[in-house]
Amino acid sequence: MTASGMVAALHLPPLPTIGEIIKLFHLQANKQLSQNFLLDLKLADKIVRQAGNLKDAHVCEVGPGPGGITRSILNANVAQLLLVEKDTRFIPGLQMLSEAAPGKVCIVHGDVLTYRMDRAFPEHLRKTWQDDPPNIHIIGNLPFSVSTPLIIKWLENVSNRDGPFFYGRTQMTLTFQKEVGERLIASTGSKQRSRLSIMSQHLCTVQNCFVIPGQAFIPKPKVDVAVVRFTPLVEPKILQPFKLVEKVVRSVFHFRRKFCWRGVGILFPEADRLKKTEQMMLTADVDPTLRPTQLTMLHFKGLCDAYRKMCDEDSSLFAYNYRDELKEKMRSKRDGHLKQLEEEDEL
8 A cells, every 4th residue: 555545544644754854854865964865755765665575564764864764664554664863843743643553653762872672562473593584674865874783783693693683694785885895895906895894794694785976965965875785694603602704804904905915913012923923813813914905704704713711721812902002002102202302391
């Protein structure tokens, strides 16, 4: 049933267009929050179709804004739609959509980064991790400012099987800046290969569905937008804790244009850095002269397994932070310089 047919059946006045809602409630995209409105309902329908068959599904839409994608989700005949919106200005317009589909929409005014997604859906929808994904979907046209920290948070949830993945291998269909979308799907040897590539692909099947030109949004962003779909894997490709994998991957890509041993080195204190780096590279059987972008998932698995073994042998190693050591060296250098100036003044 179309949105207009649903409204007519409920004897409600016709819903205003998204553009009219924006005018009605004097809505403007907040540049500080990197908000962009998608007014083209055909493109909204196309985003929703990427999620698959949503008939009778339970869907959480993240950051619905004025409700363009929200209408397309409702038109897909979902069982329930949870809207998580941080910006108070959008709530009245979303309430109009809720009234047009009584009993189907729940609006939460809150921040998705802190919202308890493990309590968002009925318990009976829960499946085991080995089963097919539950009939639960997350969909969102994410503000650029939160897209990367949010996907990292959800990837950690995938690893821990909590948050929205308490219910099983919940699927996500999300928008990102085109460049971020390219990083998420980048293969070995690609210039876009990055920390995001490894962290997402070792935990999920990641598909770049299509690209939306920037001019489809208001205000027009300087970049195009990629629609990316995530399906958690039954078995991650690296069987180590999320924090450990992220630390290794982040360190390797710290010097992305250098040989990979340079990044591996900053996992260790300077005093025995060369020795430990050589030990880890040999254990992982990784060529130290490969660039970070040339490392395969098997290479990263070997590095993470080797680092885990070294952390098990030295309980203080995982707590070591290269940046802290760097800050301390800079502080000591500054203090030494100040002491020298004081001594010169005394002379």
